[in-house]
Amino acid sequence: MKRDGLKYRIKRRVKAFIIYLFLSIVTVVCLFPLAWMLSSSLKSQSTIFSDMSIIPRNPIWSNYAEAFIKGKFWIYMTNSIFYTTLVVFGIVIVSSWAAYAFSRLKFPGSGLFFNMFLAAMMIPLPGSFVPLYVLVNNVKKIIISGLHYISPFLLRFFSEDTVLQIFSFIEQQFYPRSVYIFCMINVGLSLSIYILKTFFDKMPKELEEAARIDGCSKMGIWRHVAMPLARPAIAVIVIFNTLNVWNEYILAQLILTQNNAMPLQRGLMVFQGVYVTQYPLLMAGITMTVVPILIVYLAMQKHIIKGMTAGALVG
Amino acid sequence: MLKIRSGYLKEQMANLSFALPAIVIFAIFYIYPFFKVFQLSLCNWDGISPFVFSQHFVGLRNFKDVMADRIWWESMWHAVYITLIALTFQNALALALALACDQEIRARNFFRVIFFIPPILSEVVVGLIWNWIYDGNYGLLNHWLKILGLHHWAHNWLSDPTTALTCIAVVHSWKGFGWGFIILLAGLQTIPRQLYEAAKVDGANSWQIFLKVTVPLMIPVFILVSILTILGSMQVFILIISIMGQGLAYHTEVPVTRILASMLGSSQFGYACAQGVVFGIVLIILSFGQKRLSRYFRQE
Numbered sequence: 337m338k339r340d341g342l343k344y345r346i347k348r349r350v351k352a353f354i355i356y357l358f359l360s361i362v363t364v365v366c367l368f369p370l371a372w373m374l375s376s377s378l379k380s381q382s383t384i385f386s387d388m389s390i391i392p393r394n395p396i397w398s399n400y401a402e403a404f405i406k407g408k409f410w411i412y413m414t415n416s417i418f419y420t421t422l423v424v425f426g427i428v429i430v431s432s433w434a435a436y437a438f439s440r441l442k443f444p445g446s447g448l449f450f451n452m453f454l455a456a457m458m459i460p461l462p463g464s465f466v467p468l469y470v471l472v473n474n475v476k477k478i479i480i481s482g483l484h485y486i487s488p489f490l491l492r493f494f495s496e497d498t499v500l501q502i503f504s505f506i507e508q509q510f511y512p513r514s515v516y517i518f519c520m521i522n523v524g525l526s527l528s529i530y531i532l533k534t535f536f537d538k539m540p541k542e543l544e545e546a547a548r549i550d551g552c553s554k555m556g557i558w559r560h561v562a563m564p565l566a567r568p569a570i571a572v573i574v575i576f577n578t579l580n581v582w583n584e585y586i587l588a589q590l591i592l593t594q595n596n597a598m599p600l601q602r603g604l605m606v607f608q609g610v611y612v613t614q615y616p617l618l619m620a621g622i623t624m625t626v627v628p629i630l631i632v633y634l635a636m637q638k639h640i641i642k643g644m645t646a647g648a649l650v651g
Numbered sequence: 652m653l654k655i656r657s658g659y660l661k662e663q664m665a666n667l668s669f670a671l672p673a674i675v676i677f678a679i680f681y682i683y684p685f686f687k688v689f690q691l692s693l694c695n696w697d698g699i700s701p702f703v704f705s706q707h708f709v710g711l712r713n714f715k716d717v718m719a720d721r722i723w724w725e726s727m728w729h730a731v732y733i734t735l736i737a738l739t740f741q742n743a744l745a746l747a748l749a750l751a752c753d754q755e756i757r758a759r760n761f762f763r764v765i766f767f768i769p770p771i772l773s774e775v776v777v778g779l780i781w782n783w784i785y786d787g788n789y790g791l792l793n794h795w796l797k798i799l800g801l802h803h804w805a806h807n808w809l810s811d812p813t814t815a816l817t818c819i820a821v822v823h824s825w826k827g828f829g830w831g832f833i834i835l836l837a838g839l840q841t842i843p844r845q846l847y848e849a850a851k852v853d854g855a856n857s858w859q860i861f862l863k864v865t866v867p868l869m870i871p872v873f874i875l876v877s878i879l880t881i882l883g884s885m886q887v888f889i890l891i892i893s894i895m896g897q898g899l900a901y902h903t904e905v906p907v908t909r910i911l912a913s914m915l916g917s918s919q920f921g922y923a924c925a926q927g928v929v930f931g932i933v934l935i936i937l938s939f940g941q942k943r944l945s946r947y948f949r950q951e
Contacts, residue, residue, distance in 0.1 A: 355751045363765050369780045385789040434673035441666035449674055456681055460882055460934040462907055463927015466914050467687035522680035525673055583773030585889045601775045608896060615783055622776050633771050637764050641833055
């Protein structure tokens with residue numbers, strides 16, 4: 337009897353050992369490329385091809401400064417923060433309005449519209465960036481010709497140089513940036529509306545009714561009752577969309593053609609194209625791209641995993 | 652009477668205005684492109700000249716060309732190859748990890764956090780890091796192979812047509828297994844513990860428990876994970892663009908890179924849209940087939 341117990345205990349120990357060994361190996365496989373990225377970013381251009389150690393002998397922190405300034409990563413970083421902030425803010429406002437309307441308010445076609453948003457998540461549409469690209473360029477042409485149309489009027493007040501500057505600013509900065517922001521809002525919209533609507537549906541209606549009796553307008557109820565109560569769902573949306581926008585690449589490539597309007601992911605590809613074998617600087621740039629997202633992830637991992645799985649389960 | 656009705660209408664409009672911004676953005680950036688794809692796919696248009704539907708209309712010629720396009724179907728095969736590797740190896744790994752984490756172990760959450768790191772990284776970042784690891788001259792992989800004495804194995808992994816696709820599939824699986832792991836683990840944890848205990852009392856060994864208790868209950872989750880894997884892996888392309896760097900070649904083309912090439916490379920917008928429609932139909936058939944399969948299993 338006693339020997340049986342011992343045998344059982346040994347068997348359990350061995351089993352636990354194998355499980356931990358397996359999990360640890362996969363952990364190393366998971367993290368190793370990141371460690372290699374970090375280590376490469378601290379080597380010099382002359383040692384990177386010969387020094388294969390994981391911990392560089394004399395770390396060169398100036399790689400980061402060089403990538404940040406010479407590699408223009410400060411521009412890309414600023415742009416990424418700019419886009420992420422505006423897009424996420426836009427998504428939260430627009431999707432919570434819509435979700436509130438779909439959940440609480442009656443209007444013609446509400447079921448149809450909501451189902452359209454649902455369908456958008458389920459139907460894969462791989463070629464849709466072609467017409468989107470066409471649309472963006474056509475509207476750009478219209479805007480440019482419109483600007484030329486009103487230019488005589490503007491020339492009365494401003495010098496020619498100023499007018500040209502305004503035009504090129506609108507054409508190369510203002511227009512592509514705003515289009516990109518609206519495109520990205522659209523990308524995150526469906527899932528955000530879905531998450532918020534299911535949350536609003538479960539929320540008790542009594543508070544809102546009390547507010548209405550007190551004479552609160554619909555917008556007021558949304559602002560002062562529904563939004564504060566939906567905070568957990570909004571946290572999921574904010575984090576999920578932050579990751580999405582920060583990591584987006586293809587729309588940035590199609591819409592943002594000017595170097596100084598590009599976000600980080602696009603900037604990395606441009607950098608790689610220009611400095612093909614400057615691996616230390618490239619890895620420093622990648623590290624700068626990854627670290628913010630890793631911090632957000634580690635701080636908020638519960639929300640992120642929740643949001644990601646919610647998105648997966650719809651489709 | 653009229654007053655009441657107009658008041659009702661006004662209220663409805665006020666309600667609609669809450670949803671209006673979302674609907675407008677959605678209409679411009681999703682619904683319009685959706686239908687425009689079909690219209691453009693029937694045209695032969697270079698993207699520069701003003702678009703007049705009746706002038707550029709060519710009927711189904713684009714689709715005929717897509718069907719006969721050898722490079723297109725080769726690229727489709729590449730995507731299928733990546734998908735098959737992801738379906739088997741990536742999901743097997745995900746399942747093994749989920750089963751391991753489903754045991755009573757400490758630090759389960761730690762592993763969960765770690766394994767979900769690759770999925771949150773962008774494809775560009777992952778591609779560029781692995782491009783450096785696979786580098787033909789100075790890459791880490793070749794360096795290790797040389798240390799292990801496998802000199803003849805070391806070569807330019809990504810420009811060699813026989814290995815490039817497998818290398819990409821490995822990276823794709825590295826990036827993706829955390830996804831399957833999270834979903835499978837969530838599924839495993841919904842299985843009541845009593846079922847395992849009952850099976851144990853009846854004298855079943857762990858393998859029998861796995862086959863007779865876990866697998867039947869997990870089939871809907873398996874189907875879900877495989878649908879997600881198929882849809883995700885078939886459409887992978889940013890990873891390929893970034894891992895290949897400047898050397899994108901025919902042997903690593905996938906459908907989406909072909910669509911991009913028809914559009915930006917050869918300015919055949921109509922043809923690009925036709926490719927998009929064909930690829931969309933393939934994807935819908937694949938996921939629809941999977942859903943039918945899951946319904947079949949649920950009836951069993």
